[in-house]
Amino acid sequence: MRGTIVIDEYRCKGCELCTTVCPKDLIHMADRFTARGYHPAVLTDPGVACTGCLLCSTICPDAAITVYREAGAKRAAAVVAPQ
Amino acid sequence: MRGTIVIDEYRCKGCELCTTVCPKDLIHMADRFTARGYHPAVLTDPGVACTGCLLCSTICPDAAITVYREAGAKRAAAVVAPQ
Amino acid sequence: MLTDAMEIVWQRPSSLTPALTHYCPGCGHGIINRLVGEVIDELGIRETTIGVASVGCSVFAYNYFDCDFAEAAHGRAPAMATGIKRVRPDRTVFTYQGDGDLASIGTAEIVHAAARGENITVIFVNNAVYGMTGGQMAPTSLPGMKTTSSPFGRDVHRAGFPIRMSEMLATLDGTSYIVRRSTHDPGNVNKTKKAIKTAFQTQINGLGFSLVEILSACPVNWNLTAEEALHYVEEKLVPYYPLGDLKVAETVKNMSVR
Amino acid sequence: MLTDAMEIVWQRPSSLTPALTHYCPGCGHGIINRLVGEVIDELGIRETTIGVASVGCSVFAYNYFDCDFAEAAHGRAPAMATGIKRVRPDRTVFTYQGDGDLASIGTAEIVHAAARGENITVIFVNNAVYGMTGGQMAPTSLPGMKTTSSPFGRDVHRAGFPIRMSEMLATLDGTSYIVRRSTHDPGNVNKTKKAIKTAFQTQINGLGFSLVEILSACPVNWNLTAEEALHYVEEKLVPYYPLGDLKVAETVKNMSVR
Amino acid sequence: MHEEIIISGFGGQGVLFAGQLLAYAGVADGLHVTWIPSYGPEMRGGTAHCQVVISSEEIGSPLTAHPTSVIILNMPSMEKYEPLVKPGGLLILDSSLITERTSRQDIHQIALPAKEIAASLGLAQSANVVMVGALAAATGIVRIETLEQVLKKKLGERHAGTLEANKLALRYGVASVKEAAAV
Amino acid sequence: MHEEIIISGFGGQGVLFAGQLLAYAGVADGLHVTWIPSYGPEMRGGTAHCQVVISSEEIGSPLTAHPTSVIILNMPSMEKYEPLVKPGGLLILDSSLITERTSRQDIHQIALPAKEIAASLGLAQSANVVMVGALAAATGIVRIETLEQVLKKKLGERHAGTLEANKLALRYGVASVKEAAAV
Amino acid sequence: MTKELWKGNEAVAEAAVRAGLHAYFGYPITPQTELLEYLAKRMVELDRVFLQAESELAAINMVYGAGSTGARAMTSSSSPGVSLMQEGISYIVASGVPCVLVDMMRGGPGLGNIAPSQADYFQLVKGGGHGDYHPLVLAPASVQEAVDLTYEAFDLAMKYRSVVIIAADGAIGQMMEPVELPPMRDIEPKDQGWELGGAIGRDRRIITSIGLEPAELEQINLTVQARQALMQAAEVRYVERWTDDADLVVVAFGTAARVAQSAVREMRERGLKVGLFRPISLWPFPTEQLAQIAKKVKRFLVVEMNAGQMVEDVRLAVGSEPSVAFFGKMGGLVPMPEEILERIEALELVPVGS
Amino acid sequence: MTKELWKGNEAVAEAAVRAGLHAYFGYPITPQTELLEYLAKRMVELDRVFLQAESELAAINMVYGAGSTGARAMTSSSSPGVSLMQEGISYIVASGVPCVLVDMMRGGPGLGNIAPSQADYFQLVKGGGHGDYHPLVLAPASVQEAVDLTYEAFDLAMKYRSVVIIAADGAIGQMMEPVELPPMRDIEPKDQGWELGGAIGRDRRIITSIGLEPAELEQINLTVQARQALMQAAEVRYVERWTDDADLVVVAFGTAARVAQSAVREMRERGLKVGLFRPISLWPFPTEQLAQIAKKVKRFLVVEMNAGQMVEDVRLAVGSEPSVAFFGKMGGLVPMPEEILERIEALELVPVGS
Numbered sequence A, B: 001m002r003g004t005i006v007i008d009e010y011r012c013k014g015c016e017l018c019t020t021v022c023p024k025d026l027i028h029m030a031d032r033f034t035a036r037g038y039h040p041a042v043l044t045d046p047g048v049a050c051t052g053c054l055l056c057s058t059i060c061p062d063a064a065i066t067v068y069r070e071a072g073a074k075r076a077a078a079v080v081a082p083q
Numbered sequence C, D: 001m002l003t004d005a006m007e008i009v010w011q012r013p014s015s016l017t018p019a020l021t022h023y024c025p026g027c028g029h030g031i032i033n034r035l036v037g038e039v040i041d042e043l044g045i046r047e048t049t050i051g052v053a054s055v056g057c058s059v060f061a062y063n064y065f066d067c068d069f070a071e072a073a074h075g076r077a078p079a080m081a082t083g084i085k086r087v088r089p090d091r092t093v094f095t096y097q098g099d100g101d102l103a104s105i106g107t108a109e110i111v112h113a114a115a116r117g118e119n120i121t122v123i124f125v126n127n128a129v130y131g132m133t134g135g136q137m138a139p140t141s142l143p144g145m146k147t148t149s150s151p152f153g154r155d156v157h158r159a160g161f162p163i164r165m166s167e168m169l170a171t172l173d174g175t176s177y178i179v180r181r182s183t184h185d186p187g188n189v190n191k192t193k194k195a196i197k198t199a200f201q202t203q204i205n206g207l208g209f210s211l212v213e214i215l216s217a218c219p220v221n222w223n224l225t226a227e228e229a230l231h232y233v234e235e236k237l238v239p240y241y242p243l244g245d246l247k248v249a250e251t252v253k254n255m256s257v258r
Numbered sequence E, F: 001m002h003e004e005i006i007i008s009g010f011g012g013q014g015v016l017f018a019g020q021l022l023a024y025a026g027v028a029d030g031l032h033v034t035w036i037p038s039y040g041p042e043m044r045g046g047t048a049h050c051q052v053v054i055s056s057e058e059i060g061s062p063l064t065a066h067p068t069s070v071i072i073l074n075m076p077s078m079e080k081y082e083p084l085v086k087p088g089g090l091l092i093l094d095s096s097l098i099t100e101r102t103s104r105q106d107i108h109q110i111a112l113p114a115k116e117i118a119a120s121l122g123l124a125q126s127a128n129v130v131m132v133g134a135l136a137a138a139t140g141i142v143r144i145e146t147l148e149q150v151l152k153k154k155l156g157e158r159h160a161g162t163l164e165a166n167k168l169a170l171r172y173g174v175a176s177v178k179e180a181a182a183v
Numbered sequence G, H: 001m002t003k004e005l006w007k008g009n010e011a012v013a014e015a016a017v018r019a020g021l022h023a024y025f026g027y028p029i030t031p032q033t034e035l036l037e038y039l040a041k042r043m044v045e046l047d048r049v050f051l052q053a054e055s056e057l058a059a060i061n062m063v064y065g066a067g068s069t070g071a072r073a074m075t076s077s078s079s080p081g082v083s084l085m086q087e088g089i090s091y092i093v094a095s096g097v098p099c100v101l102v103d104m105m106r107g108g109p110g111l112g113n114i115a116p117s118q119a120d121y122f123q124l125v126k127g128g129g130h131g132d133y134h135p136l137v138l139a140p141a142s143v144q145e146a147v148d149l150t151y152e153a154f155d156l157a158m159k160y161r162s163v164v165i166i167a168a169d170g171a172i173g174q175m176m177e178p179v180e181l182p183p184m185r186d187i188e189p190k191d192q193g194w195e196l197g198g199a200i201g202r203d204r205r206i207i208t209s210i211g212l213e214p215a216e217l218e219q220i221n222l223t224v225q226a227r228q229a230l231m232q233a234a235e236v237r238y239v240e241r242w243t244d245d246a247d248l249v250v251v252a253f254g255t256a257a258r259v260a261q262s263a264v265r266e267m268r269e270r271g272l273k274v275g276l277f278r279p280i281s282l283w284p285f286p287t288e289q290l291a292q293i294a295k296k297v298k299r300f301l302v303v304e305m306n307a308g309q310m311v312e313d314v315r316l317a318v319g320s321e322p323s324v325a326f327f328g329k330m331g332g333l334v335p336m337p338e339e340i341l342e343r344i345e346a347l348e349l350v351p352v353g354s
């Protein structure tokens, strides 16, 4: 299953929690500061490894991550998050 | 075992509880009023039947009853009330 | 018939003052006041005991006990007792509280005194109504019970369910001795006295928070005679509030008693 | 890499406003706010829900939820919610309370709302400290825990034992659904969401008082990084506050869920 | 017309009810009326009392330190209120319960065995009604017929059976005053 | 001598500490001093600031609407305080973080790359100390030697290792003012 | 319409019911309890909300909640219970939630007693809670007036989005007097634009008292002050009697005022020019009206059932020129007309015509 | 002795410790929390009593208990927390138990904010709880003064068996200023004849606030009033500056007064005859002293961080002849010297010599 995420830098507070849960280790913290003074998280996925597994968005305290998956992966199933 | 009780009429509020617990039915309510407007309880023990069993004094809400027993009945035993 | 051969086997405890109480005829407070007095006598602690009265029919308890006493604000006796005990850990400090006082307005204070394991003793008189103010529903009033503020009987859907405070408090780690007793007959009165004594001893031994919940009659507000009221305790209250030991810490079980 | 073939499988719930929160980075409130938002979305009740914020770091919750909201006095959210729900039984009313708010100053109000079986839902965020005021000891702080008001670590002999509120409240007959969950990893976050949903459904079905206690990180006041804070939840809080269902009434077990 | 009345006795002697009889009658007679009971824990054990003011004028204080009339149903009340009655006022006492009499020359006294009278009518609890009858007759502050109507209303259906006997009790009270006056 | 100083930046930039350095130095120099922080939830996320008043006179208000000097450590603070500086006053900003400059002609501006200077000394956290040095040099409100003593005391044993580097940071700040003056 | 004898507490309760009381929350306390007990029956019969709260603290916060929905909500208590409500009252005023509070004052301070008192004037009128605010405070002097003011209180609360306090005392709560009750009103809940009820087809609404930024909180305060200014302009209430030609005016409210009236009437009968001024609204206080009187009258006697509280507002109103004497009784004592007469006599008025 | 920089909250805490504080009970609330936090450490180190209570309500009742034993007991809070203490304060005063309460006022009403405010003047000074009473209320204007007043407060509490309130605000709590701390005192507990401690070889003692019979409660009230009269006679405190020849006197307390002082000094520098009167004891209020000044001065400006509260007491003191202007800031705003200057300018004083 192929997926990706979009991180809203305006919301990201640089807590790094998403980086600790990604099973593919695809998220890292940028060096730069956001306008609000945080280092934002960024997706680095050159190998297109993201599965859209929802783990990062589930732990993100700022609802800053939107998760996408390739169509065809059943939508309903996706909305119900994994246990 | 022989005993008797003395009811302090000044304290008695005429609740009748002592009359309900005496195993020998020795306590009754007087018709007259006390200075505070209650019918006092009185011991009527012509047959000298009171055993000093402590039941009346145990239930009396106004600590109005003093209980006596004939000496010789072991004192310590008497102070520890019956279960 | 009083003869010279007789001696006193029971008399009014000396820790009670000679004052006449203002309790109604047949009121359970009278019995319980007396039991506390007897225990204070037996433990010989009258001079080192400080009581804290609550707001309720027992508000004048300070007139009836011959020891130092404070009268707390409604529901706050455990807080006031905490203040006293923390400053005077060498003294025996007890509160005397009704069910409206302890289980309603004073819920936070009793829960936190218990959770802190405050080394005080609580005498908790549960008569299932607000006695002093004229028989309104208490948190402890039984389902269906008619009171002046539940004229159609306590409707659990509107007014909720009675609270079993002792069960609730026993869930707290801070508590050491929590039991429920009754006063509906002489045997139970004697058991109550024993529990009060254990509770005081728990404190004296520094073992932490002790509480004796005592089911007690309020004939006046129940609209019953004193005798009927004791039956009501036995037949209605006891089934809802089972007698027994809710919590007895190991330390309390093992304590040496005088 | 976002392609045209992709569709959104998760996004910010629409029951949350676009406002940025004032929560610190890594704060559990952020997660829990979101979960409540998701549940409101899924149940389609945004327009018929009234929230009651408490005083604590979540005091501004009313800025973050796109539904009607009231901000209660410290500890009194359950009373305020009671007032709202009694007048508007057709609305879904929830409180959102911290552990200082609910388990300390608000003890009486939560106990009595629970005892009454008030048909409201309580989201109880337990982060074991007073977050907003700068990390003082809460009734829920662990034994030995260093906080700004227990600088030598919580001394249970002075400050008492932590209170397990859910266990305590579960003893009350009035309660229908009381569970404890955590937010220390995605799996637990999802379980928390499910519990929140069940709690709201309990209310919607008129089944009475529901409460979800949620263990939550406060990295700032614990002096930990966000990641360390989640470990702290898992390794320290969960053992003291075991996760699970403290009370699930038969009616709740049997309710039909949407 | 202005009467400040105190009625006092033990709890259970119908002190508050007696006051209400007068108060309701006063209203029915078109007068200004206040009635105020002793309340709260005072009621436990001790004496109960109530104060009734009936007047053709707007009433200021509902409380009075010096009543114009008192109805006394027990000894403690006698001790408390006898000295307070306003000069020229009226003291009515139940002689079946109270042995003492006032020594004051500046007030009127009516001693009548209300409890016995009531008992003779088979109404153990209606000494208060006898006393009210006496007070009404002696002061003329409310009409006896009005009191009868009030009695009917207050006794209601539940106690309707005792209405006639209670009316008699009232009339006995009235009569005893007339007797006294005749003496 | 009277300076009303505001120091403002993100939480974590040592804003409060910088203010305390000045305050302690003021006390040691025998001056009147007040220091007051922003406090409470404001601290979460947003900007932190503190206000320091140092004066040879008794101090009235510890708060100021129009500071005589400001130290600015982030953009939001620049926006907020730049307009408020008293005419004739001083604005010191960290040019490593702030690209903007004041356009006001009625105040003095010192822009110095404090963060870079501190980093070059191996002290990521000491941009604030550089700025304090600059402020002290530019206003003369406290003595540099006093600041060094305060630094020593405040860093204490735990941070004693960084004392010399911090003193250097301070001197860099002082020097940058002298340079600016020399220009 | 014929008058019926009602006990104050019950009459006030019935008046509230007739004014459309939707939700009542209270806690027993003498001498107010019959009010709660009456509603325990009446509200349930009408299928409205009655709830005995776990405390006064909870009760006022339940009222806060119920009032937030725009419902007519009320609580009642007596002095110590009202002390416990101070935080809540401050919140309610700050967030502009309407509600009614009945205080049947009793003797204080502390547990005190259950006798009638007016010793909570400061608490109610100056704002016993934190922050700048004054509730609308109305002081009835009879059961009828208590009924009328309670009936109106709900409208006033709605109109000004304020707490309205009926400041009575144990005597008024316990007393029976003939009363004419107002008609039963059906209160149609209508959207007032601020109350909570669910954001159906409209923007969400918030009831809060926070203004984290001082400028924000200043706005909240300005709103509160503006509401108060409206009340000051429109809600001053008082009764004047025999003040026109008076040499001395007695100022008193509530129960003390009716006692004073007996004394004043007697004085008039004796031919002395004594008048009575009775503030009904304690806040807003009838400052202007008293100031007018003070232009002619140079002697005032303030009578209160306390150690002297309203007397400060009287002094502020009449200025420093007139003499202002005070007579008070503390501890739940009600002054007797004779005592007031004595005080007036002590002020040595000259009878008319002499 | 050299002065050290101390934060207000911590300095007050240390002053209390040095005054012999035996037992502290408190609850966190900004801007007071550092006081509690400081004592959490300090009291434990000294093996004295520190307890974080479950609420302010519990805290004041714990203080009530501790104070009942004759121990030096204290609590501290800020506005909403102090509202929750009103019932307790009323009980404590009624039963004559000494204790100290520190209030670091913040913006209200309601939750308000955490900025400095003086909007609880009425609450503290008039008695926000039920019944007739006034605590002794002392308002410091600097950290040093807060220290000195706190140090003395315990003696005053004992002497008058009263609640003594330190009425400060968030600015004073949060501010650091150079301070000279008083010496550590060892407080020997000695029998004062009223405190609880066990009836060993003496009659039992009772701490209560009940007087069921009005005459009894009147006695309790007379005792409270008598204590207050003693305080009124001996504890009036204030500072006067440049009032001797003043055309205008600014009256302000606490933080507002120090701001006002800046403005007044500037006025003097400009040659305008402006003086400053700063009440330190808010109760008893320096009524006499202000009345004296009012004999010469005909213009007053009262500056407060509220909507106008102390201004009533000023008016009562100066009488109706002088003009009394008011300048206030609400919502946690602290007035700036410039603003006060403007108001003074608006009153159009004539410079000296012109």
Ligand SMILES: Cc1ncc(C[n+]2csc(CCOP(=O)(O)OP(=O)(O)O)c2C)c(N)n1
Residues within 6 Å of the ligand: C055, C056, C057, C058, C074, C097, C098, C099, C100, C101, C102, C125, C127, C129, C130, C131, C132, C133, C138, G027, G028, G029, G030, G056, G080, G081, G084
């Ligand atoms: C703050 C406050 N609220 C209410 C009251 C009135 N009040 C006095 S006693 C009481 C209830 C007493 O009931 P309980 O504690 O059960 O004692 P009981 O009289 O039944 O023994 C109440 C509500 C009060 N004194 N103070």
Ligand SMILES: Cc1ncc(C[n+]2csc(CCOP(=O)(O)OP(=O)(O)O)c2C)c(N)n1
Residues within 6 Å of the ligand: D055, D056, D057, D058, D074, D097, D098, D099, D100, D101, D102, D125, D127, D129, D130, D131, D132, D133, D138, H027, H028, H029, H030, H056, H080, H081, H084
């Ligand atoms: C009456 C009152 N007391 C104290 C406070 C100060 N206060 C604000 S939030 C808070 C504690 C919050 O802790 P918690 O409920 O655990 O929430 P968290 O911030 O941890 O989420 C306190 C004590 C207050 N606002 N009101």
Ligand code: SF4
Residues within 6 Å of the ligand: A003, A004, A005, A021, A022, A023, A024, A025, A026, A027, A043, A049, A050, A051, A052, A053, A054, A055, A056, A057, A067
């Ligand atoms: S959705 Fe899963 S795989 Fe993709 S970035 Fe997030 S955690 Fe990693």
Ligand code: SF4
Residues within 6 Å of the ligand: A007, A011, A012, A013, A014, A015, A016, A017, A018, A019, A040, A041, A059, A060, A061, A062, A063, A064, A065, D026
């Ligand atoms: S979890 Fe969310 S807030 Fe935290 S770093 Fe990742 S995207 Fe940013």
Ligand code: SF4
Residues within 6 Å of the ligand: B003, B004, B005, B021, B022, B023, B024, B025, B026, B027, B043, B049, B050, B051, B052, B053, B054, B055, B056, B057, B067
């Ligand atoms: S002691 Fe026993 S036998 Fe004697 S009177 Fe009492 S109950 Fe009866």
Ligand code: SF4
Residues within 6 Å of the ligand: B007, B011, B012, B013, B014, B015, B016, B017, B018, B019, B040, B041, B059, B060, B061, B062, B063, B064, B065, C026
């Ligand atoms: S039990 Fe006591 S009070 Fe009751 S009737 Fe017997 S002696 Fe009297």
Ligand code: SF4
Residues within 6 Å of the ligand: C022, C023, C024, C026, C027, C028, C029, C057, C127, C131, C132, C217, C218, C219, C220, C221, E044
């Ligand atoms: S009312 Fe009830 S509890 Fe109170 S004294 Fe009477 S019987 Fe006892």
Ligand code: SF4
Residues within 6 Å of the ligand: D022, D023, D024, D025, D026, D027, D028, D029, D057, D127, D131, D132, D217, D218, D219, D220, D221, F044
């Ligand atoms: S202080 Fe703690 S609870 Fe509060 S916002 Fe920050 S992390 Fe969250």
Ligand SMILES: [Mg+2]
Residues within 6 Å of the ligand: C056, C098, C099, C100, C125, C126, C127, C128, C129, C130, C131, C138
């Ligand atoms: Mg009870």
Ligand SMILES: [Mg+2]
Residues within 6 Å of the ligand: D056, D098, D099, D100, D125, D126, D127, D128, D129, D130, D131, D138
């Ligand atoms: Mg918390």
